[in-house]
Structures are given as C-alpha cells and as structure tokens.
Amino acid sequence: MKNANLSGNFVKADSVVAGAGIMGVFTALYLARKGQAVILLDKGPIFRAATGRTGGGVRQQYRHPAETPLSMASVKIWANLSEDLGMDIEYRRTGNLKLVRNEEEAVDAKERVQRENAQGLEVFWWEEKDVREYLPILNPDLPIQGGTFCPSDGTANALLLAGAMHKALQEAGVQLRTHEPAKKILVSDGNAIGIETDRNRYLADTVINTAGAWAQELIRTVGLDVPLFYRKSQIVVTEPVSPVFPCFISFEHGYCRQAASGNLHLGVRGYPVQNKNTDISYQAFTDVGQGYIQYFPFIGRILLIRGFAGITTWSPDHIPIIDRVPEFNNLFIAAGFSGHGFCLGPIVGKLLAEWTVDGKASMDLSAFSWSRFSNSKDITRETSYE
Ligand SMILES: Cc1cc2nc3c(=O)[nH]c(=O)nc-3n(C[C@H](O)[C@H](O)[C@H](O)COP(=O)(O)OP(=O)(O)OC[C@H]3O[C@@H](n4cnc5c(N)ncnc54)[C@H](O)[C@@H]3O)c2cc1C
Structure with a gap:
C-alpha cells in the first residue's frame, strides 16, 4: 500500500468518522464528549441512507444472542435520549x-x-x-x-432524531461536513492517518468507517475487502x-x-x-x-x-462487524447492521468511542470481529433476525 503524500493543505483532528448514519453520529458525539476533536463526513445530509428510512423499531427481542446484550445496553441509553439531547424524539x-x-x-x-x-x-x-x-x-x-x-421494546422517530443529533453534534463541537464523500482512507507505514475528499485531506489519530452500504467501497481503498x-x-x-x-x-x-x-x-x-x-x-x-x-x-x-x-x-452471519481493521492501527469499522441496526446506534457509538480513546470498550465485542470471516467454515448463521 502506498503511503499518503502529506504535502499541501490538510485539516488535523483527533478522529475522523466517515458516514453520518446512526452509527457515525453517535460515535462522533461520544468521541467529542470525551474531549476529542472530531470531523464527521457524509456524502449527503445526515440520516439520508438506511437510518432515515428505518421502521423506527427499537427492539431487543428476537436478536442473535450476541446482539441481545448490546441492544439491552442501547435501550438504557434510548430511555434518556430525549432528555440528553434536549428534544422529544418520540421514543416510546x-x-x-x-x-x-x-x-x-x-x-x-x-x-x-x-x-x-x-x-x-x-x-x-x-x-x-x-x-x-x-x-x-x-x-x-x-x-x-x-x-x-x-x-x-419501543419505537422512535428517526427524522426527529436527525434534528436532535444535528444540534447535539454542534453543541459538542463536532465538525460536521455534509455533502463531502470520503474518497479514500490515507495510510502510512501500517497506520491509518486520515481521509481524503475532493475538498480536503483530514489527518487524524483514529479513522472510523461507518459508511453503511458504502463501508465496503471505502475499505477497499486500503486494499482490503470485507464480505457485505x-x-x-x-x-x-x-x-x-x-x-x-x-x-x-x-x-x-x-x-x-x-x-x-x-x-x-x-x-x-x-x-x-x-x-x-x-x-x-x-x-x-x-x-x-x-x-x-x-x-x-x-x-x-x-x-x-x-x-x-x-x-x-x-454480513454472512447477519450480525455486524465492529472491529479494528487488521493490518492498520487506528482504523475501525462498524458496518453490516442488517434490518435492525437503528436500536444499536447509541451503544455502538459509545463503545467505539471508549475503544478508540480509552483503549478498551466496556462490553465484549469479540463476536463482531472482522477476523471471523477469514475461515468461511466458521460462519454459522442460526436464523435471519431481519
Ligand atoms: C426500510 C427499513 C426499515 C428498517 N427498520 C428498522 C427498524 O425498525 N429497527 C431497526 O433497528 N433498524 C431498522 N432498519 C435498519 C437500520 O436502519 C440500519 O441497520 C441502520 O440505520 C444502519 O445505520 P448505519 O449508520 O450503519 O448506516 P446508514 O444509515 O446507511 O449510514 C451510512 C452513512 O454513510 C454515508 N456514506 C456513504 N458513503 C460515504 C462516503 N464515502 N463518505 C462519507 N459518507 C458516506 C451515507 O450517506 C450514510 O449517511 C431499517 C432499515 C430500512 C432500510
């Protein structure tokens, strides 16, 4: 892999997050609340893709066993979100x-x-x-x-959440750059060092790919692939x-x-x-x-x-990939949330922020590892939890 050319103009931050769906916005928010300087990029406005089109179900039952604890922890966050964000998001x-x-x-x-x-x-x-x-x-x-x-279990209104998150991101100091797609992930000597767009190069200590249905495309820019x-x-x-x-x-x-x-x-x-x-x-x-x-x-x-x-x-086993990308230090991915990722957004954002800033997430994420697909025989899909 060719190292990035660092000459010319660039913007420096602690973390750069690509994709402002529910995974990206909560990751950016929790990172900023930990004192990080965060840039959040999206190729459109926030919640334009899957998150803005959700059925709004915030559901814990009928999940893969590995997802159940995450959904339960997320529902604890949902319970106080309207208050935390200062806006009613119709979570009921x-x-x-x-x-x-x-x-x-x-x-x-x-x-x-x-x-x-x-x-x-x-x-x-x-x-x-x-x-x-x-x-x-x-x-x-x-x-x-x-x-x-x-x-x-319950429901929430994704469109109201979009407005509430917009305000919360602003208040937390996240630099939200909409209509600015990440073109490639910049790497140097085995490290992810930032993201390039048509307008800028964003250099950061941590790069997080939350680009939903485009996460695979983005990861391919470092020469790796992921089965999605x-x-x-x-x-x-x-x-x-x-x-x-x-x-x-x-x-x-x-x-x-x-x-x-x-x-x-x-x-x-x-x-x-x-x-x-x-x-x-x-x-x-x-x-x-x-x-x-x-x-x-x-x-x-x-x-x-x-x-x-x-x-x-x-993903092939219908549960997400939430992991550090092998071969590159400080490059993370959270993708493959199937038909019920809306509920998980808050907890995934919180855990990614803990992992990347504190070095360890407070919940076990090993079931969601990237490496589980390295041997296709190990993939056991119990049932579809769509
Ligand atoms: C019809 C429908 C109903 C659903 N119902 C439910 C439900 O009831 N309950 C539930 O829990 N889940 C539901 N889901 C699933 C849920 O919406 C998704 O699992 C979840 O929103 C995924 O979030 P995400 O952040 O990973 O992806 P997305 O919301 O797709 O966000 C990815 C973001 O990345 C951006 N992006 C892409 N490429 C780039 C790039 N190169 N640079 C910068 N940004 C980029 C996109 O513009 C997008 O905003 C439903 C989904 C659909 C479509």
Missing part, C-alpha cells in the same frame, strides 16, 4: 409483539424466550387468547399459535386511522407500527440487490396486499398513500 416504550403462526415456530419462539430471559431480558410467551385480547384488530379467522412480547451484502427494505404508509396497533408488531410477512400521526407504517420483507437504488417498487404495495390483509383485513379498506425504500447491509 410501547412494547414489541412477534406473532407466531405455526407449531414449529412456537417451539423455537418459546426456546428463544427462555434464552432471552436467561440473558436478563423480560420477554413473555403469550398464548393465542392473550394475543387476541391485546390485538383485537387481528383477523379472528386466522389461526395463530400465540406470540412473544417484550414490554421494554445488500438488501432493499421497503415501507408502505397508509392514511391516518384511529388507534389500531398498540405496539410494534412483526410477523411472517413484515413488521408494522402506528405513527403518532395515526398513519400505519407497513414494512415488507426485504430482498437481495446488487445496486443501491432506493426507488420504492410496485412489489412493496402488492406485498402489503398479499401479506398484510390476511392478518389485518381492514388494511384492504384504507388508502396506501406512499412508500419509501432503503438499503440494508448484511
């Missing part, structure tokens, strides 16, 4: 219900509840009658087994209706919630893509027709008014 702990349709799924769900309880997370198995009492809008003719309910794959996830929004969904609900065909405005946000299952096009597809609307109406027949009688799509980034 209304619970998360996962409907279970068949017997085989019920066996798995009950085992998962036991495992999650053992990890300290309060989750309940609900029999069919409990589910129907809680969710009377559910089709009475549709046979179900029951569901799992996590009362401390992409899926298009889509949400269809209905006209506002009177309260029908008391909490975030997921089931075999998707996931849904009711916004404070009364609109229903109906997420449909994602599918693999090669490109990063985020136009909503006609298929999203037909998926609502085919998947939702059998569960919630009233949806066939209300208007679908719009939809939006985003790209989610997946």
Whole structure:
C-alpha cells in the first residue's frame, strides 16, 4: 500500500468518522464528549441512507444472542435520549409483539424466550387468547399459535432524531461536513492517518468507517475487502386511522407500527440487490396486499398513500462487524447492521468511542470481529433476525 503524500493543505483532528448514519453520529458525539476533536463526513445530509428510512423499531427481542446484550445496553441509553439531547424524539416504550403462526415456530419462539430471559431480558410467551385480547384488530379467522412480547421494546422517530443529533453534534463541537464523500482512507507505514475528499485531506489519530452500504467501497481503498451484502427494505404508509396497533408488531410477512400521526407504517420483507437504488417498487404495495390483509383485513379498506425504500447491509452471519481493521492501527469499522441496526446506534457509538480513546470498550465485542470471516467454515448463521 502506498503511503499518503502529506504535502499541501490538510485539516488535523483527533478522529475522523466517515458516514453520518446512526452509527457515525453517535460515535462522533461520544468521541467529542470525551474531549476529542472530531470531523464527521457524509456524502449527503445526515440520516439520508438506511437510518432515515428505518421502521423506527427499537427492539431487543428476537436478536442473535450476541446482539441481545448490546441492544439491552442501547435501550438504557434510548430511555434518556430525549432528555440528553434536549428534544422529544418520540421514543416510546410501547412494547414489541412477534406473532407466531405455526407449531414449529412456537417451539423455537418459546426456546428463544427462555434464552432471552436467561440473558436478563423480560420477554413473555403469550398464548393465542392473550394475543387476541391485546390485538383485537387481528383477523379472528386466522389461526395463530400465540406470540412473544417484550414490554421494554419501543419505537422512535428517526427524522426527529436527525434534528436532535444535528444540534447535539454542534453543541459538542463536532465538525460536521455534509455533502463531502470520503474518497479514500490515507495510510502510512501500517497506520491509518486520515481521509481524503475532493475538498480536503483530514489527518487524524483514529479513522472510523461507518459508511453503511458504502463501508465496503471505502475499505477497499486500503486494499482490503470485507464480505457485505445488500438488501432493499421497503415501507408502505397508509392514511391516518384511529388507534389500531398498540405496539410494534412483526410477523411472517413484515413488521408494522402506528405513527403518532395515526398513519400505519407497513414494512415488507426485504430482498437481495446488487445496486443501491432506493426507488420504492410496485412489489412493496402488492406485498402489503398479499401479506398484510390476511392478518389485518381492514388494511384492504384504507388508502396506501406512499412508500419509501432503503438499503440494508448484511454480513454472512447477519450480525455486524465492529472491529479494528487488521493490518492498520487506528482504523475501525462498524458496518453490516442488517434490518435492525437503528436500536444499536447509541451503544455502538459509545463503545467505539471508549475503544478508540480509552483503549478498551466496556462490553465484549469479540463476536463482531472482522477476523471471523477469514475461515468461511466458521460462519454459522442460526436464523435471519431481519
Ligand atoms: C426500510 C427499513 C426499515 C428498517 N427498520 C428498522 C427498524 O425498525 N429497527 C431497526 O433497528 N433498524 C431498522 N432498519 C435498519 C437500520 O436502519 C440500519 O441497520 C441502520 O440505520 C444502519 O445505520 P448505519 O449508520 O450503519 O448506516 P446508514 O444509515 O446507511 O449510514 C451510512 C452513512 O454513510 C454515508 N456514506 C456513504 N458513503 C460515504 C462516503 N464515502 N463518505 C462519507 N459518507 C458516506 C451515507 O450517506 C450514510 O449517511 C431499517 C432499515 C430500512 C432500510
């Protein structure tokens, strides 16, 4: 790898973070709160990519066992975020219900509840009658087994969070440079020393790649590669209706919630893509027709008014990579958060700030190592936790 040419103008900071999605903004914020001079770059405005298109679920249940403790720690941060950021981000702990349709799924769900309880997370198995009492809008003719309910799960509004984070970053002294893509990571003698854009070279002691679906592209500029794959996830929004969904609900065909405005946000299952096009597809609307109406027949009688799509980034075992990049000191990556990274943003930012400034994160991140993919035989994907 060629060393960077340091002649000419450059901007110096302690840390430079590439990508202002939820991972990047929280990393930058916690770094700045530790006294670091931080530059945060994004190729667009903040939250333009996956984070701004999220379903807003802040969920701990139904995760890979390695992610459960992270999500629980993150929810502790979410609990005080509105107060911490000085703005209501509509974080509400209304619970998360996962409907279970068949017997085989019920066996798995009950085992998962036991495992999650053992990890300290309060989750309940609900029999069919409990589910129907809680969710009377559910089709009475549709046979179900029951569901799992996590009362401390909830939702938040990503667009309100974008505004709140903008203000918090400014107050913390983070230099936010939007519409300025990182072109390459600069390296010298086995160290990452900064990031080059079309406008500047930013030199820093620590370089952090939180570029979401573009993290792979950016890491390739140092001659390494990381196995990441992409899926298009889509949400269809209905006209506002009177309260029908008391909490975030997921089931075999998707996931849904009711916004404070009364609109229903109906997420449909994602599918693999090669490109990063985020136009909503006609298929999203037909998926609502085919998947939702059998569960919630009233949806066939209300208007679908719009939809939006985003790209989610997946590793081969469906849990993220949060690690120092091998071969380069002081180069870190946090990417591959699949369809449920929104919840994890605050804790990932906090842990990365601890790791890069204090030398050690306060939680074990070894399950998210880069090196686990060096031997493909070691990759065991238990199930998709989309
Ligand atoms: C439709 C949909 C629904 C979802 N629902 C949920 C949900 O209910 N709950 C949940 O927990 N998660 C959900 N997710 C997943 C969640 O949104 C993601 O896991 C999370 O937002 C990923 O955050 P990130 O910061 O890694 O990536 P992103 O938000 O994609 O941020 C990456 C940023 O990097 C920037 N960037 C890219 N290249 C460069 C470059 N070269 N230089 C500088 N900046 C660059 C991009 O512009 C972008 O802003 C959903 C996602 C989608 C699409």
